[in-house]
Amino acid sequence: MSLVPVLKVNNLSTHFHTRYGVIKAVDGVSFTVAAGKTLGLVGESGCGKSVTALSILRLIEPPGKILSGEVWLNGYDLLRLPSRQLRQVRGREIALVFQDPLTSLNPVLTIGTQLAETIVSHEEVSRAEARRRAVELLLRLGLPDPERLMRLYPFQLSGGMRQRVMMAMALSMRPKVLIADEPTTALDVTVQAQILAELKRLQEELGMAIILITHDLGVVAAVADEVAVMYAGSIVERGPVAQIFDRPAHPYTRALLRSVPRLDREELVPVEGQPPSLLNLPAHCAFLPRCPQAGAACWGEKPELREIGPGHAAACHRLFPWAG
Ligand SMILES: Nc1ncnc2c1ncn2[C@@H]1O[C@H](COP(=O)(O)OP(=O)(O)O)[C@@H](O)[C@H]1O
Ligand SMILES: [Mg+2]
Incomplete structure (x- = not known):
């Protein structure tokens, strides 16, 4: 596969400075999307998906601030483009469908x-x-x-x-890149399927790259080529859709997949525990308090994403005990 990345996000961090402390909504996120392909960005509510999308288009307002990162599109870093040029790029080159359409x-x-x-x-x-x-x-x-x-x-x-x-x-x-933030959540299942099919057809016509943000793994399974799983402001696993669904590596991805209703299983198993507050996040792995596989190494530094197979990476000490 020779996939040309059309959008490249490197080490993106966006924090909100509130009087209660710093909310690390996006903390060192990196991914790429190839032309004509769909990246599914998934994770529980509040994990930083929308803030990631808004940061890519530089639509973060105070008290939020993009602290670091690069967003490469067409040889330009959107985070450093003069505002006038950025306005020309928005919509034409990269478009965002907001989660709350009334405000836009x-x-x-x-x-x-x-x-x-x-x-x-x-x-x-x-x-x-x-x-x-x-x-x-x-x-x-x-x-x-x-x-x-x-x-x-x-x-x-x-x-x-x-x-x-x-x-x-x-x-x-x-646009060359479309970011759709929960585009089908307000729709019933039939309409949802119709929209996703139409999106796919338009994607083929236009060679458009899509970042589909959703908390619905069923939607991801249906349309994504690649998947990035977000937890507490960071990507904890990413890879080709088949790998993520057949061989999920990160304990959080596994838990998420178990929470999806399936035909061959009656029970829906919710992910145990509460999603963390992004306020004053710990220095160690943010999933640790909910992790069934946690061990001593997990109290160390926050694990980084590491390659575990072709195009497949996960951030978990338990997968790399030698690196902990
Ligand atoms: N304007 C804001 N001020 C303070 N915190 C914010 C603001 N916008 C988002 N956040 C915080 O950033 C975190 C990530 O939010 P968001 O990206 O909307 O989550 P998701 O889209 O994954 O549900 C949440 O903890 C949210 O409370
Ligand atoms: Mg959101």
């Missing part, structure tokens, strides 16, 4: 106006052509009666519809 739609403009404006601002097409394309995209994303939808305002839409409108908005710019 303009409340006083109709869906049609917003979609058409987005298209016209990125491409030399007439307004009529832009509207025609917008209708087609809405239809492809499973929205019934798109002509009527174009005349509505964001508040008149359900959460699920707004999510799909945001998706249409992002896709209409034909």
